[in-house]
Amino acid sequence: MKNPRLHTLMEEWLPEATIDDMQEKMERGELTSHDLVLMYQARIAAFDKTINSVLELNPDALHIAAALDVEREQTGPRSPLHGIPVLVKDNIDTGDKMHTSAGSLALKTSIAEKDSFVAYKLRDAGAVILGKTNMTEWANFMANGMKSGYSSRGGQVENPYGPGKFDVGGSSSGSGASIAANLAAAAIGTETDGSILSPASQNSLVGIKPTVGLVSRKGIIPIAHTQDTAGPMARTVKDAVYLLEAIFGQDSQDPATMVRLPEFNHNDLFDKKALNGIKIAVVQEEYIGKWTKEQERIFQKAVEKLKELGAEMMEAVIPAAKAKWGYNVLSYEFKADLNAYLNSLTPTIPIRTLADVIAYNDEHEQKTLKYGQEVLLESEATSGELTETEYLEELEFNLYMAREQGIDYALKEYGADVVLFPMAGSTIASKAGYPSVTVPTDYTEEGEPVGITFTGTAFNEPLLIRLAYAYEQATKVRRSPDLRINASKKIHTTP
Numbered sequence: 001m002k003n004p005r006l007h008t009l010m011e012e013w014l015p016e017a018t019i020d021d022m023q024e025k026m027e028r029g030e031l032t033s034h035d036l037v038l039m040y041q042a043r044i045a046a047f048d049k050t051i052n053s054v055l056e057l058n059p060d061a062l063h064i065a066a067a068l069d070v071e072r073e074q075t076g077p078r079s080p081l082h083g084i085p086v087l088v089k090d091n092i093d094t095g096d097k098m099h100t101s102a103g104s105l106a107l108k109t110s111i112a113e114k115d116s117f118v119a120y121k122l123r124d125a126g127a128v129i130l131g132k133t134n135m136t137e138w139a140n141f142m143a144n145g146m147k148s149g150y151s152s153r154g155g156q157v158e159n160p161y162g163p164g165k166f167d168v169g170g171s172s173s174g175s176g177a178s179i180a181a182n183l184a185a186a187a188i189g190t191e192t193d194g195s196i197l198s199p200a201s202q203n204s205l206v207g208i209k210p211t212v213g214l215v216s217r218k219g220i221i222p223i224a225h226t227q228d229t230a231g232p233m234a235r236t237v238k239d240a241v242y243l244l245e246a247i248f249g250q251d252s253q254d255p256a257t258m259v260r261l262p263e264f265n266h267n268d269l270f271d272k273k274a275l276n277g278i279k280i281a282v283v284q285e286e287y288i289g290k291w292t293k294e295q296e297r298i299f300q301k302a303v304e305k306l307k308e309l310g311a312e313m314m315e316a317v318i319p320a321a322k323a324k325w326g327y328n329v330l331s332y333e334f335k336a337d338l339n340a341y342l343n344s345l346t347p348t349i350p351i352r353t354l355a356d357v358i359a360y361n362d363e364h365e366q367k368t369l370k371y372g373q374e375v376l377l378e379s380e381a382t383s384g385e386l387t388e389t390e391y392l393e394e395l396e397f398n399l400y401m402a403r404e405q406g407i408d409y410a411l412k413e414y415g416a417d418v419v420l421f422p423m424a425g426s427t428i429a430s431k432a433g434y435p436s437v438t439v440p441t442d443y444t445e446e447g448e449p450v451g452i453t454f455t456g457t458a459f460n461e462p463l464l465i466r467l468a469y470a471y472e473q474a475t476k477v478r479r480s481p482d483l484r485i486n487a488s489k490k491i492h493t494t495p
Contacts, residue, residue, distance in 0.1 A: 033083030082126030103151025116219025133174030149173035169199030201451030216251035276310030320406030
């Protein structure tokens, strides 16, 4: 940066500044939202060539920030997010000049006519939507064997802790990598099964996967309505909570949200002693043999730390750990849900159905079918009417096993308050539609981040947040990736 004041702030202060730090400087008149946008744009220009996490920037971001600066002077901040630059995943509609494509070239020209509910709530809280993040194409529901973080529109997202070396996690890979690299204050990802929790764990972030129904899905390119949700990804628990508090709420256009939602008592969420006396069921059976000895050692170290902090730990064996999960629910719901989304787009977009997506990919296969599209073809072979016996039977099986024989079983059988999973630990909770919070716990000897995941029953986010915050504050293991070393390697990815 040419501006010496901003250059110094960007180099010495911004890399690990929290949202509270930013608000404090803005309240004292030492910094503006306009300054923050300029600094983050400079960091994206300097470092994102290596990790390829930001798909496009909002051309109006500087103007929006300047307007919010004036509003702050006149009436004060709207919320903790006032003037804070955030990124959103490329499957979330923003009614502005940016595209929403789910990483697909078939939708590369699609611009939403209006904000998704999530984007609307972010703007209402005073956040600056800085840009869109790259992602695994179609949220990794396109082809078997597709690498996490790859899209035909954006290319390959790399993990800033080890570009070309460590898995970046998917499918909110761009959201994870960009925030790990501090290319914005925080980001919104989406999850069907692991797509917030996995990149959060892999990028040493806090990821909150909400209960299905806490956050509206309206205006988000779907996979499956019974499992989809949006949620925050940030460097600290508190920053993630600020985003969650902004985006959750009832939406008459999303029936899943029209339930009694939990109350977030902000002052009670950040208790450093919250783990004392908590009973935690440790579920690791399904991971034995699937993780490395070093990852296992790190997890056991985390369990011992939780004991040290006053938690009562108990090894839990649950029937759901042995369940043979299929993906008929996703395959059947994807066609119905995607067709409904595509049909709502502006008439200028010729892609109106899943069949149109498949045809477009076939026509441009050199650019679009690096990994094929067998998953799309399997979904297209369904009726799209959600009447098939195999779909209905698997849906009931998933809900029964994941809830009554899974999370709820562990809580009831062992008298536990929450469940602890290694790393992302997403599948059972995702099929139950239950919430999880991933928090950093350590790094391997090579420097790959590892997280742990707290999971609870429906709408139990406040408790999970309290425990994640207490663990975070007691450990404080997160460290920034060395972007200058990574940038010098000049790793290039191509669409």
